[in-house]
Amino acid sequence: MxxxxxxxxxxxxxxxxxxxxxxxxxxxxxxxxxxxxxxxxxxxxxxxxxxxxxxxxxxxxxxxxxxxxxxxxxxxxxxxxxxxxxxxxxxxxxxxxxxxxxxxxxxxxxxxxxxxxxxxxxxxxxxxxxxxxxxxxxxxxxxxxxxxxxxxxxxxxxxxxxxxxxxxGGGLPVHPVPAHGEAVPTAAVNRPDAVNRPDMADIYGQSQARRALEVAAAGGHSLLMTGPPGSGKSMLAARLPGILPRLGHAEALEVGAIASVAGCFDAQEWGIPPFRQPHHTTSAAALAGGGSVPRPGEVSLSHFGALFLDELPEWRRDAIEVLREPLETGRISIARAAGRCEFPARFQLIAAMNPCPCGNLGDAARECHCTPEQVARYRARISGPVLDRIDLHVTVPRVPMEDVVAAGAGHRAARGESSETVRRRVAAARAVQQVRQGTLNAALPARALESVAVTDAASALLLRAMEQLDLSMRAYHRTLRVARTLADLAGEVSVTPAQISEAVQYREAQALR
Incomplete structure (x- = not known):
């Protein structure tokens, strides 16, 4: 034998x-x-x-x-x-x-x-x-x-x-192995499709939404954009990858391992933060992951990157609820009869929605035909706990036609900064966070927030805002994280009232729902 x-x-x-x-x-x-x-x-x-x-x-x-x-x-x-x-x-x-x-x-x-x-x-x-x-x-x-x-x-x-x-012959087949980094772009701009990469300069107006997108990128925060159809929500989301800095080696290994297990590894994407955009008919299992032999879902394939959910209220309720735990913990646990496994899911949620079923609520140019009950049912498709976990809420109004015409005529004033300019600021803010705490502000645990430097005036303003808006303790922590990111973008050592005021503004839209 x-x-x-x-x-x-x-x-x-x-x-x-x-x-x-x-x-x-x-x-x-x-x-x-x-x-x-x-x-x-x-x-x-x-x-x-x-x-x-x-x-x-x-x-x-x-x-x-x-x-x-x-x-x-x-x-x-x-x-x-x-x-x-x-x-x-x-x-x-x-x-x-x-x-x-x-x-x-x-x-x-x-x-x-x-x-x-x-x-x-x-x-x-x-x-x-x-x-x-x-x-x-x-x-x-x-x-x-x-x-x-x-x-x-x-x-x-x-x-x-x-x-x-x-x-x-007494040996093993030997093929030349590429050196680390060889045959892999050293920067996103070297990719073959770089000339067609969406750029922030393509966005007309929308200064508040552009600012919110930059803040989200700098601190790894989640963002919900609300506005009428055609206001540029999807365009803004598509430009997030262009302002995100490249991943470090350890992060790239984690992202690459997830893609490898899912069977979608692409060497050309090495070191580039993932950007996933599933359709709103995607099931809860496809978002979370699973199967008889569990595989990572969209929340894990977006690890250290962004997950864009367009038309958020049109998603199935159970699919949206899947986002609760990973948004809070950065991991998702999948239990099946055959066993239990855990996948990393530290992603940025970028979501977009209309203000009402017809999309015209609050639009000065078009009349809304929805009843208050229809609007309430539409917005109730997204639960309060999920909204509470979204750091930035911003309204994206329709861009006036004269601004579009001015930008098309070559007036640079009607356009904003390029993605490369914004990316440099985002990279600088992230570098400060990594040196100070070893992680992005969005991932700071509640205990670490106690050591965040906040001036007395800023602390008093934050407390007063929380009481007036009746926000939760989670919202308090998330507002403080956003304020810390704003301070990093401004080069401030301590959080000042100006940063608290701006961070609270991103919460007011949620409080008014």
Whole structure:
């Protein structure tokens, strides 16, 4: 009897747990069995592996073949174990040297022709592989993704035949691994679509909304824009990515790991804060994440970036309520019968809505035909606790036509600053926050707010505003965080009455609902 083991990795939330692929050949009627809690795609691996081995000219032993994926209580899914099973078969049958894969972990799906196809979750696997001091053998299509992990030793190939040829020669296939940062843009402006990137200079007027967007970007705050159709709410939201600074290496690794597990990793997006814009028909499960083997949802795919929800009252109530916990904690916990997992979800919520069903309430140019009851029902689709968790509430009025014409005629005064100018201020404010507290102001815990420097006059003004507007303790804390961001943008050491006054203005719209 012959036995061979090959190391691999399974996807389990954002971790990549070690899986030992054991291939056992025993006398008896020829047949295959795959055990170790495999799901459908893993059980089908035997057919893909058999065809790939035959196409590459290797023999299938006429024995009873048992493939065990240990540990047995860890769910396994996808085709990521195909390559490990195929190589384990060749090791067990003596067609490859028995110690050929010592200290090497293997990932990859096989086609029937023996091509090695990419798999998801490679970046977390590469990180764990590096921590274990192992090398990683993977598909060539995943090579750039795995190289983001750091100094892990990587080996890749396009076909099973190329891998076996290298192993028979006493080595492993070696492809040049790009240096860290190579083939990845060093700045967002270097991307191929940079010339078409939305710019803040395209926005006519809307000085208050532009200011609120800058404040939101500087402190990582959530923002709700309310205004009639065509006032520019979606245009403003689309320009948020252009004023956000690039992510640090640790943040980029977290964001990249989430995208890798979700199967949407893009090397061209490395270091760029994500911006997600799901349709309002998106379900609560798609927002939160989940599944029999849980995958990250939109709130996690927006981690360290922004999640834009347009037409907020048109979203299903249960989908909006999903946002409560991640907006407060920056994480989302998903519990299923098979287990529980947690994903990071430190995102900025950028939302937009009309003031009423017809959209014309408060518009000086158009008449609103909605009854007070219709307006109340429309606004009640968003619960008070969700609104309470949104830091900035701003009204976006319709832009007067004369301003649009003036801007179109080339009068720069009718336009605002460019995204690059705003981005520099946002980056400077964020740098101050990182030095002072190691996190953005929006993520400051309540206890840390006690140490925020506030002048006596500013403190008295904030207390008076909270009493007059009858806002909650959560609103108090969030208003103070916004005021701290305003002070950082102004270069102030302490929060002054001017910053408190502006921060309270962003809460008045909520209080008047």
């Amino acid at each position: 012959s036995l061979a083991t090959v190391a691999s990795r399974a996807v389990n939330a954002l971790t990549a747990d070690l899986v030992t692929v054991e291939v056992h050949l025993a006398p008896g009627l020829p047949g295959w069995s795959v055990v170790g809690l495999p799901e459908g795609a893993v059980r089908e691996a035997k057919d893909r592996v058999r065809a790939a081995l035959v196409q590459c000219g290797y023999d299938i032993p006429a024995k009873r073949i048992t493939v065990n994926l240990a540990p047995a209580d860890l769910p396994k899914e996808g085709g990521r174990f195909d390559l490990a099973i195929a190589l384990g078969m060749l090791l067990a049958s003596g067609q490859l040297p028995r110690d050929a894969l010592q200290g090497v972990e293997v990932l990859g799906e096989l086609s029937l022709s023996g091509e090695v196809r990419p798999v998801r979750g490679v970046l977390p696997a590469a990180i764990r592989c590096q921590e274990a001091g192992h090398a990683l053998l993977l598909p060539s299509a995943n090579l750039l993704e795995a190289s983001r992990a750091g100094s892990v030793r990587l080996h890749s190939a396009d076909t099973l035949a190329a891998i076996c040829q290298a192993l028979q």
